[in-house]
Amino acid sequence: MTDMDILLKEMETGRMNRREFLERAAALGVTAVAATTLLETSAYAATPKRGGEVVWADGESSPAETYDPTKMLSGTDATRSYQVYNRLTNLDHDLNVVPNLAEEWESANDATEWTFRLREGVEFHDGKTLTSEDVLYSLNEHIKEDSTSPSKALLSSIVDMKADGDNVVTITLNSGNADFPIQLGHDYHTSVVPAGWKDGDPVVGTGPYKLVEFEPGIRSIVTRNENYFKSDAAWVDTWITQNVTDATARTNGMRTGTIDISGVDPRVADMIGRDSAITVHSTPSGAHFLWSMMCDRPPSDDLNLRLALKHCAERQAMVDQLLLGHGTVGNDFPVNPGIPMYCREIPQHDYDPDKAKFYWDKTGLSSVEISASTQAGEFAVDACVMLQESAKAAGITIDIKRVPADGYWEHTWMKVPICASNWNSRPTADLILTLVFQSDAEWNETQWKNDRFDELLVLGRKTVDPVLRYEIYCEAEALVHGDGGAFIPFFMNFVEATRQRIQGYRGSPAFSGGAGWPFEDVWVDDNMAG
Secondary structure, three states, rough: OOOOHHHHHHHOOOOOHHHHHOOOOOOOOOOOOHHHHHOOOOOOOOOOOOOEEEEEEOOOOOOOOOOOOOOOHHHHHHHHHHHHHHEEEEOOOOOOOOHHHHHHHHOOOOOOOEEEEOOOOEEEEOOOOOOOOHHHHHHHHHHHHOOOOHHHHHHHHHHEEEEEOEEEEEEEEEOOOHHHHHHHOOHHHHHHOOOOEOOEEEOOOOEEEEEEEEEOEEEEEEEOOOOOOOOOOOHHHHHEEEOOOHHHHHHHHHHOOOOOOOEEOOOHHHHOOOOOEEEEEEEEOOOOOEEEOOOOOOOOOHHHHHHHOOOOOOOOHHHHHHHOEEEEEEEOOOOOOOOOOOOOOOOOOOOHHHHHHHHHHHHHOOOOEEOOOHHHHOOOOHHHHHHHHHHHHHOEEEEEEEEOOOHHHHHOOOOOOEEEEEEEOOOHHHHHHHHHHOOOOOOOOOOOOHHHHHHHHHHHHHHHHHHHHHHHHHHHHHHHHOOOOOEEEEEOOOEEEEOOOOOOOOOOOOHHHHOHHHHHHOOEOHHHHH
16 A cells, blocks of 8 residues: 555545645645545545535525426526426436436337336325326426416427326327427426425425525525435535625635535636635536517617627627636527537627618617626626627617616516526527527517427427438527527536535536536535645
8 A cells, every 4th residue: 555545545534634635745745736636536535425514605596586396487496496306307417318207218109209107116305105196297387277387388288198007107299309308307397396286385395305494585405305216316414505696705705615616707717716625617508698689679679779789799709808718609599509409500690880880770779778787697787888888889879777686587687678688508409499489488588479480499399300400490590590689699608616625516518506416416525625
């Protein structure tokens, strides 16, 4: 056994912390970089350990936060959903669909009929055994006639659901959808609750953690579900999810150790990463910032205005200055460039003051107002200022209305003609296009409606041939790009920071905060915190 093996053994038995390990390694002539690499790749570091408390800081906050899957609106709601609920399927770290509450599934009749076989013996937090009736109830809550669920449009293709005993569910769609299991795995709204559960009842799920305290807009506390059906998951004893809307406060909390995990402003990510006690994770994704221009009211119902603004953005400069490179240029349709159905043939909307002026002069306007707050991104107001400055070359005056963060999604978003917004990542073109642009979608934030686009969505779902499918989605994306109200200057990496005591954290391209995987994967090792 080498001297370094002995040091690793000391770490494993808890007789040495990380700082002491690095000091002893240095005395043996091993550099800090080499010693850290050895420690982080050793069997010691790779072995999960149960116990500990983790504080997760979330940048969004609203008094409307909820555990009702049909009412969830924010990323904070999603985070809490991952803690206490499960869905039928899940997406792994590489966006492959994998079992969750359903252990297997199959399709028939050109992907219009899907049969899911549930795991047996899964229990809700109150001890009730999961059955197919719970699944049917949970999905029906989104699609019933009076539902206002954000997922109603995504699930509207369901025409029939039935149980075959306690552990088999068959779902029939009005047309084929090869992505249906992916859709169920990604959409946190499709979380399963007990049959009959209503908002206001005690929160009961099958997830890795049980809710013990909840103050909407402030914080929640969950503790490990000792009867979780995955024995090799949920290592942490307690998670505290704290609403911290101020980016500086989150940064300071990470540096002082009062916060263990947090999303961070890309502009300070490199600075934070220089702290040896903090690790920064930057994961490319389909998350994007945009200006939402509503097409059903003036002045943004004028296509000339929308096109004028789209040619005012210096997009690469925004990626460089606002994200410090943690992102990619957008082109006014929301499909992730990393997805196969991303249309590469659509011309880029470039910064062109002359073209912007051409369209602007047709509007007859003297100025235009854009509302923004940090709820749309820490850099949202700065992005507006950059747009304001670059638009001057086209003779366009942009007035920026700074709106309070509290209640932004309830009182500003989809209420004013033009405002800053953002969307989390989605793993397929169909998911993001349906969620945001289908004519009757609850979250059609621009109120853009196009019959041909709606037809293309149906065609895309049931088309298996990849070449033809690509052509269909290209046409749909081109309609959004040329006529729609989404002004998307850039896609954003998911940039998150963890303290050294946090082990097993991985970012996910599917959703911010690791798409819920940290609540199964992460463990605490206070020896690494020294």
